[in-house]
Amino acid sequence: MSKAIKVENLSKAYQLGDFGTGTISRDLERFWAHLRGKEDPFLKIGEVNDRTIKGESDVVWSLNNINFEVEQGDAVGIIGRNGAGKSTLLKILSRVTSPTTGSVKLKGRIASLLEVGTGFHPELSGRENIYLNGAILGMRKAEIRQKFDEIVSFSGVERYIDTPVKRYSSGMYVRLAFAVAAHLESEILIVDEVLAVGDAEFQKKCLGKMGQVSMNEGRTVLFVSHNMAAVKTLCNRGIVLANGQLIYENKQLEAVGFYQTNNNTRSTFEHQGDLTSAPGNENIKVLKFVIRPLTGDSISISTGISLEMIFFNQKTGINLDATFELKNSDEIPVFHNGVLISTNNDSKTGFYTVKCTIPPNLLNAGNYSFKLIFGENQRYQLFGADDFIGFEVENESKGSNSALAPGVIHPKLDFDISYQA
Amino acid sequence: MTDLHPEKWDIEINAKGSLLDLKLKEVWHYRDLLVLLVRRDFISFYKQTILGPVWFFIQPVITILFYTLIFGNLAGIPVDGLPKPLFYLAGTIIWNYFADCLNKTSTVFKDNAGILGKVYFPRLIMPLSIVLSNLIRFAVQFLLFIILYIIFILKGEHIIPNIAALLLPLLIIMIASLGLGLGMIISAVTTKYRDIAFIVAFGVPLLMYATTVIYPLSVAQAKYPKYSWLIKFNPITAIIETFRYGCLGKGSFNWELLAYSIVSTIVILLTGIVIFNKVEKTFVDTV
Numbered sequence: 001m002s003k004a005i006k007v008e009n010l011s012k013a014y015q016l017g018d019f020g021t022g023t024i025s026r027d028l029e030r031f032w033a034h035l036r037g038k039e040d041p042f043l044k045i046g047e048v049n050d051r052t053i054k055g056e057s058d059v060v061w062s063l064n065n066i067n068f069e070v071e072q073g074d075a076v077g078i079i080g081r082n083g084a085g086k087s088t089l090l091k092i093l094s095r096v097t098s099p100t101t102g103s104v105k106l107k108g109r110i111a112s113l114l115e116v117g118t119g120f121h122p123e124l125s126g127r128e129n130i131y132l133n134g135a136i137l138g139m140r141k142a143e144i145r146q147k148f149d150e151i152v153s154f155s156g157v158e159r160y161i162d163t164p165v166k167r168y169s170s171g172m173y174v175r176l177a178f179a180v181a182a183h184l185e186s187e188i189l190i191v192d193e194v195l196a197v198g199d200a201e202f203q204k205k206c207l208g209k210m211g212q213v214s215m216n217e218g219r220t221v222l223f224v225s226h227n228m229a230a231v232k233t234l235c236n237r238g239i240v241l242a243n244g245q246l247i248y249e250n251k252q253l254e255a256v257g258f259y260q261t262n263n264n265t266r267s268t269f270e271h272q273g274d275l276t277s278a279p280g281n282e283n284i285k286v287l288k289f290v291i292r293p294l295t296g297d298s299i300s301i302s303t304g305i306s307l308e309m310i311f312f313n314q315k316t317g318i319n320l321d322a323t324f325e326l327k328n329s330d331e332i333p334v335f336h337n338g339v340l341i342s343t344n345n346d347s348k349t350g351f352y353t354v355k356c357t358i359p360p361n362l363l364n365a366g367n368y369s370f371k372l373i374f375g376e377n378q379r380y381q382l383f384g385a386d387d388f389i390g391f392e393v394e395n396e397s398k399g400s401n402s403a404l405a406p407g408v409i410h411p412k413l414d415f416d417i418s419y420q421a
Numbered sequence: 422m423t424d425l426h427p428e429k430w431d432i433e434i435n436a437k438g439s440l441l442d443l444k445l446k447e448v449w450h451y452r453d454l455l456v457l458l459v460r461r462d463f464i465s466f467y468k469q470t471i472l473g474p475v476w477f478f479i480q481p482v483i484t485i486l487f488y489t490l491i492f493g494n495l496a497g498i499p500v501d502g503l504p505k506p507l508f509y510l511a512g513t514i515i516w517n518y519f520a521d522c523l524n525k526t527s528t529v530f531k532d533n534a535g536i537l538g539k540v541y542f543p544r545l546i547m548p549l550s551i552v553l554s555n556l557i558r559f560a561v562q563f564l565l566f567i568i569l570y571i572i573f574i575l576k577g578e579h580i581i582p583n584i585a586a587l588l589l590p591l592l593i594i595m596i597a598s599l600g601l602g603l604g605m606i607i608s609a610v611t612t613k614y615r616d617i618a619f620i621v622a623f624g625v626p627l628l629m630y631a632t633t634v635i636y637p638l639s640v641a642q643a644k645y646p647k648y649s650w651l652i653k654f655n656p657i658t659a660i661i662e663t664f665r666y667g668c669l670g671k672g673s674f675n676w677e678l679l680a681y682s683i684v685s686t687i688v689i690l691l692t693g694i695v696i697f698n699k700v701e702k703t704f705v706d707t708v
Binding site: 006014015027091092093094095096097098099100101102103104105106107108109110112119121123124128131132135136137138139140141164 | 429430431432433434435436450451453454456457458461464465468469535536537538539540541542613702703705706
């Protein structure tokens, strides 16, 4: 098969902060460096882009030396956390902005649905907007005329087609916009999070249309989404971005799995060194949080889990409580359980150890993360940490029936069967 | 696996592009978009109004009415002995075309950041559509000029057009190029520094007084012989004077002044193209 997209050493730098009085002197400095044939003094190549920590310079590398290739007819899911560089990548691919260094090569026409409804003019009717929007996306007028009926019937807004779109409901607006874009004849289609809109029926329709586009028509699709279920059904390959770097590339299922595992920061935590540098605040310092299987070496459905946490408390004379919230990889809370550490307003300064067990045959296989919350009088939060720790529950292979059972939990139920003739 | 045949790619996206390349082939492919954008501007201008396209007439009619009352009668600025409304209209329609092109083009990136930040199409389409949709307004106002012209001839006014009237297409192209070129320069700078937008907002109306819209060049030369070069320095002066000379038979026309105007128009247009090309690729990041 031939290649449709080739991305080589792609990097993109953005400037942080505000443009103002300081910017013109920088521009002059930059220009002066350029005249002497030197590199841009404000671009430090190689700095990792992590939005949570403060960097040295105020130039940030949204994309850092990305390389990949896409075969024709592939549907590639691009996944990563917020700020990983997904949208920047799509913006460069769709030629909205240009890279700082590196290059992209494409075969065929490229169309992007970075946000549907771009270029819709509120005063114009649905009909006029179909033509305008189609032309903005690169369609010729004859092409739109030929597909006009198909677009209108796909959108399901026939009745309003001669009404100005400013009178449309937001759902109708999006339906019409997606319908135009979906009927675009391009070899490469770029989709970014459009499925977050519309009702369930229309979302299903969109997913179906996109699947049809990549499978039946052999067009290449790049799909950015946080909806892992959609990535799994729609794509056959996956790319994982983190902090502007490409960290994983494989079949979509592996990529989704990789992303979900790596989304959790760590599986055990034991603080080394000084108490002041431990995670927490002036009230609470967390020193240890360890998760182990109750039996055996690795956690699986039937092993059960033991949990041990040690923390240092500095808030005295209150009713202290600790809450554990467990979420699965689809961000669904599995439980939210708390324990009272002290009951008679008698919390003391010092180390507390909390142990508990999650019984066997409760959690289904998959990836989980713990959120940790410390509270005062079960009302005020003293300290909280999302995704403090993550772990995986392995599936147990039972011969041929080794597939993952659906469901948030996987309890072992006592069945009682009786028969009467 | 080694590639025996080097792959053929349709699109290459690189960090830098050519500065003078206008990508006219691409613009041609998107010509339907150009037409639709012009149509959109034209239709949305009078949507939900009762008078509809008549508004295109009302604006210049009221403007020249006030000019005639204030500059012509109250201030008594001589107009080369021409009928005052016709004199003012000739200057106003040309000036308006230039000012509209300049104003709209100078904020083109900012106004259309929504579309331009989401979809790719040749960026040049946007300023071109502005120049074209304003050309339609110019045509409507020119029609008004012709109507007024005929009325005054029927009333027995002594107006003799001459051969210089044939320069009209050139004059229109020059006005459009000037508005486009200056607008592109300003739009490129305003993506990062909004200061220029303020200068344009109050500078363009003031610039009108340094152009021979409400007075003829001959009057300025007679009154301020030392400073009239300032007015001649303005390339639009030559365009308006040539237009008046050709259509109305009176005006300061000479080939040197027109040639100067043509050269400065070309310089401004080329500068605009280079700067626009430099900015269009990454303006999304700074606008």
